[in-house]
Amino acid sequence: MQAIITQPSALATRGLTKRYGLHTAVDEVDLAIAPGQFVALLGPSGCGKTSLLRLIAGFDLPDAGVITIGERTVVSPCGAGLPPEQRSVGMVFQDYALFPHLSVEQNVAYGLGRAPDRSTRVAELLALVGLAGMGRRMPHQLSGGQQQRVALARALAPNPTLLLLDEPFSNLDAGLRQAVRAEVRHILRHERVTALFVTHDQEEALSLADVVAVMLKGRVVQVARPRELYERPASREVAAFVGAANFLPGAADGATATCILGRVALARPAHGPVELLVRPELVALTPDQDAPHTVVECSYFGADQMVELQLAGGPRVYARVAAGLDLAPGDRARAEVRGEAVAF
Amino acid sequence: MTTLNRALAPPTAAGRRRKPRPWLLIALSMGVVALGVLPLLYLFLRAADAGPEAWAALLRPRTLAVFTGSAALALGVAGMSILVALPVAWLTVATDLPLRRLWSVATLLPLAVPSYIAGFAIIAVLGPRGLLQQLLAPIGVERLPSIYGFGGALFALTLCSYPYVLLMVRAALRRCDPAVEEAARSMGDGPLKLFFRILLPQLRPAIAVGGLLVALYTLSDFGAVSLLQFDSFTRAIYVQYRGSFDRSGAALLSLLLVLLTVGLLGLERLVRGRPSMSRTTCAVARPRRLVALGWWRWPAMLYCAGLTLLGVGMPLGALSYWLVRGLSNGQQLDMLWQATGNSVLAASLASVVTVACALPVALLTVRFPGKLSRLIEHVAYLGYALPGLVVALALVFFGATYVPLLYQTLPMLLIGYTVRFLPQAVGSLRTTLHQLNPRVEEAARSLGRHPFGVLASITAPLLAPGMLAGSALVFLTAIKELPTTLLLGPSGFPTLATMVWSATSEAMFTRAAAPALILLLISALAMALMVAQERAGEEERAAL
Numbered sequence: 053m054q055a056i057i058t059q060p061s062a063l064a065t066r067g068l069t070k071r072y073g074l075h076t077a078v079d080e081v082d083l084a085i086a087p088g089q090f091v092a093l094l095g096p097s098g099c100g101k102t103s104l105l106r107l108i109a110g111f112d113l114p115d116a117g118v119i120t121i122g123e124r125t126v127v128s129p130c131g132a133g134l135p136p137e138q139r140s141v142g143m144v145f146q147d148y149a150l151f152p153h154l155s156v157e158q159n160v161a162y163g164l165g166r167a168p169d170r171s172t173r174v175a176e177l178l179a180l181v182g183l184a185g186m187g188r189r190m191p192h193q194l195s196g197g198q199q200q201r202v203a204l205a206r207a208l209a210p211n212p213t214l215l216l217l218d219e220p221f222s223n224l225d226a227g228l229r230q231a232v233r234a235e236v237r238h239i240l241r242h243e244r245v246t247a248l249f250v251t252h253d254q255e256e257a258l259s260l261a262d263v264v265a266v267m268l269k270g271r272v273v274q275v276a277r278p279r280e281l282y283e284r285p286a287s288r289e290v291a292a293f294v295g296a297a298n299f300l301p302g303a304a305d306g307a308t309a310t311c312i313l314g315r316v317a318l319a320r321p322a323h324g325p326v327e328l329l330v331r332p333e334l335v336a337l338t339p340d341q342d343a344p345h346t347v348v349e350c351s352y353f354g355a356d357q358m359v360e361l362q363l364a365g366g367p368r369v370y371a372r373v374a375a376g377l378d379l380a381p382g383d384r385a386r387a388e389v390r391g392e393a394v395a396f
Numbered sequence: 397m398t399t400l401n402r403a404l405a406p407p408t409a410a411g412r413r414r415k416p417r418p419w420l421l422i423a424l425s426m427g428v429v430a431l432g433v434l435p436l437l438y439l440f441l442r443a444a445d446a447g448p449e450a451w452a453a454l455l456r457p458r459t460l461a462v463f464t465g466s467a468a469l470a471l472g473v474a475g476m477s478i479l480v481a482l483p484v485a486w487l488t489v490a491t492d493l494p495l496r497r498l499w500s501v502a503t504l505l506p507l508a509v510p511s512y513i514a515g516f517a518i519i520a521v522l523g524p525r526g527l528l529q530q531l532l533a534p535i536g537v538e539r540l541p542s543i544y545g546f547g548g549a550l551f552a553l554t555l556c557s558y559p560y561v562l563l564m565v566r567a568a569l570r571r572c573d574p575a576v577e578e579a580a581r582s583m584g585d586g587p588l589k590l591f592f593r594i595l596l597p598q599l600r601p602a603i604a605v606g607g608l609l610v611a612l613y614t615l616s617d618f619g620a621v622s623l624l625q626f627d628s629f630t631r632a633i634y635v636q637y638r639g640s641f642d643r644s645g646a647a648l649l650s651l652l653l654v655l656l657t658v659g660l661l662g663l664e665r666l667v668r669g670r671p672s673m674s675r676t677t678c679a680v681a682r683p684r685r686l687v688a689l690g691w692w693r694w695p696a697m698l699y700c701a702g703l704t705l706l707g708v709g710m711p712l713g714a715l716s717y718w719l720v721r722g723l724s725n726g727q728q729l730d731m732l733w734q735a736t737g738n739s740v741l742a743a744s745l746a747s748v749v750t751v752a753c754a755l756p757v758a759l760l761t762v763r764f765p766g767k768l769s770r771l772i773e774h775v776a777y778l779g780y781a782l783p784g785l786v787v788a789l790a791l792v793f794f795g796a797t798y799v800p801l802l803y804q805t806l807p808m809l810l811i812g813y814t815v816r817f818l819p820q821a822v823g824s825l826r827t828t829l830h831q832l833n834p835r836v837e838e839a840a841r842s843l844g845r846h847p848f849g850v851l852a853s854i855t856a857p858l859l860a861p862g863m864l865a866g867s868a869l870v871f872l873t874a875i876k877e878l879p880t881t882l883l884l885g886p887s888g889f890p891t892l893a894t895m896v897w898s899a900t901s902e903a904m905f906t907r908a909a910a911p912a913l914i915l916l917l918i919s920a921l922a923m924a925l926m927v928a929q930e931r932a933g934e935e936e937r938a939a940l
Binding site (some may be wrong): 152179 | 840842845
């Protein structure tokens with residue numbers, strides 16, 4: 053986390069707070085994004101992600117806190133805020149919000165004002181998002197995926213310091229989503245833009261972003277690279293929200309701990325009674341008719357399978373194992389942990 | 397540490413940060429709304445000024461008679477409308493009535509007949525020297541029972557206002573879940589029992605609201621009651637206003653009418669506020685299986701046809717008859733062209749001014765909801781709820797005292813129209829604004845445009861259809877409006893509406909026929925437009 057904040061920030065918020073009546077939607081959020089980073093703001097629905105995004109864009113003013121974009125303070129400690137049009141922040145809305153009465157070209161050119169190279173920039177962007185030759189079409193003549201690319205090109209056109217994307221992929225059907233995600237990342241890399249995107253889809257956040265900020269109940273609880281977030285979650289809540297998790301009681305003595313599955317290595321040293329996070333893919337199973345544990349359920353996914361196992365005299369755990377492993381409910385299996393657990 | 401920080405921070409710092417208020421919009425909206433409120437306040441002042449004679453006049457038994465008469469007429473018309481409309485609603489929604497679609501449109505057509513034209517038709521057909529008397533003269537009928545007074549007014553107003561109940565009840569009937577009726581059928585109820593035991597209770601809220609709408613319409617009506625010489629509030633106010641120098645008597649009577657109207661509005665709120673009966677089963681019901689009428693379909697058809705004939709056929713027939721007769725007797729039409737010109741001029745100016753005034757109010761109430769904008773919205777709707785005659789009279793008093801320059805000029809008439817029809821324009825604009833995604837405006841802001849630039853390049857073009865529909869609606873309503881035109885119009889400025897009114901009140905049917913026909917045509921257009929706009933709105937909602 054330290055390593056991320058040492059560079060000068062493209063976006064920095066300090067103590068950002070927004071209340072609606074008694075409900076605190078955004079609670080003292082400190083967030084910093086380095087230039088060129090693609091950051092995911094991940095959280096369940098209703099956690100305040102979109103509220104935070106609207107504060108940064110300038111559509112709402114915070115009750116407290118400071119926002120800096122690039123080198124400019126857009127919301128100062130005394131509460132004065134720059135209006136959205138002066139913040140140099142591009143926004144891609146969940147429902148795209150294209151101007152329905154303007155053509156694709158005019159939509160993209162809207163933020164360019166009277167720049168002399170206007171039409172060159174529009175053509176360049178349309179080519180970048182794969183819509184060359186479609187500039188004369190009206191928004192309603194485009195498919196959902198195409199509309200989204202127009203929204204992206206429109207937001208990128210004035211070279212914003214920061215690009216915000218609000219659930220950018222949620223309106224696309226599942227088949228299209230995968231392709232569009234990869235494309236959007238490619239476009240953002242090409243334009244070297246700093247971007248913050250909101251999502252509730254952990255898989256999307258982990259696979260797409262350079263850095264993931266996890267937001268729970270209005271607070272940003274962890275900011276980390278995807279791998280670190282998944283393997284070393286900062287708290288039990290984060291661990292439970294990001295990815296599937298088994299929690300087992302255990303006793304730690306420094307670098308290792310003992311639990312019902314035996315002795316396990318720890319990612320962070322700990323002492324005394326702890327709760328151990330063991331990801332399902334760290335649980336290895338061996339079919340053995342004399343073993344104490346019983347298979348309860350098998351869910352087959354093609355590439356792998358998830359096995360629910362009743363531990364003898366203990367809780368149930370999930371194990372993600374090779375698809376080829378031949379197990380059925382009622383079978384017996386031995387289980388062990390391969391890899392490092394995290395103690396809380 | 398954090399507690400220390402919290403202790404040091406000024407406790408009110410968080411509360412002070414607010415989104416800036418749209419002061420310009422608020423100021424503009426307040427100005428527009430004040431246009432309607434100030435004259436009304438002045439009406440109170442004027443009434444407070446009233447001398448002992450005016451108060452004495454108010455306490456005369458005649459006033460009581462006017463009060464009870466008006467209330468009785470309002471209730472009577474509401475009751476009759478419910479009786480007339482209920483069977484039509486059921487027949488056109490729930491039965492296999494032949495030509496169902498035709499009847500469902502035809503029975504709504506009387507909405508397009510202004511009350512003073514319905515009044516004209518009744519006098520021209522059933523009145524002394526009317527069509528019926530002329531037909532019967534050869535067999536020695538010299539005299540028909542008088543159609544003037546309560547009976548005539550009841551008849552005329554029922555004919556042109558029952559469609560309000562019909563619209564309400566029909567919509568409610570369509571929302572009823574047929575599965576409930578099927579359950580009742582399976583328990584042995586026949587069609588008639590079904591209607592009284594199952595349908596009627598479900599329709600009660602719609603019936604009540606429709607009835608109250610009709611009562612309000614009746615209370616504010618000026619044209620029909622004046623022509624049919626029924627002593628209602630509006631007529632008494634007009635007579636008092638025209639007949640005496642002391643106008644505070646008219647002001648007092650107006651306030652009394654406002655009181656009655658507010659009472660009715662309160663009643664409507666009460667009825668509407670009750671929790672509505674809603675469907676308990678799935679949201680999307682199967683289409684209703686129609687009740688087979690069998691032999692009964694013939695009287696049912698006859699009923700619908702008779703109603704249409706009375707409501708639309710009679711005015712059209714009477715007007716055409718008198719028009720042809722007037723033309724063949726050499727009736728001059730030059731006054732007509734002048735009046736048409738005046739009407740079109742006043743109405744088109746009114747539509748432009750009203751929509752321009754409605755724009756800030758609509759923007760404020762849709763984009764910046766809050767206590768203040770809700771208050772402004774309520775006050776803007778006042779002009780619509782109050783009887784047109786009262787609004788016009790208030791403006792006359794106010795204008796004559798404070799802005800004598802404007803008194804009896806075209807601008808004054810336009811102000812009157814604006815106060816009266818602002819809600820229509822605001823409604824049209826609001827509908828369009830609600831369909832406009834606010835994110836679109838935010839997107840434009842984040843692309844670097846100032847709020848005014850966004851208004852000009854995004855909001856206004858997208859709002860254009862709503863503005864067009866709103867101005868068309870105001871145009872078509874203003875051209876029909878009688879009391880405002882009569883009281884606020886410049887002298888020597890005849891319009892179609894005032895021409896119909898004055899000719900009919902002098903029983904000069906041939907002179908009234910041509911302008912009335914033109915007005916009827918315009919009303920039909922207005923209705924077609926409203927229906928089209930409603931459809932477009934529904935389609936747009938369905939597409940979203």
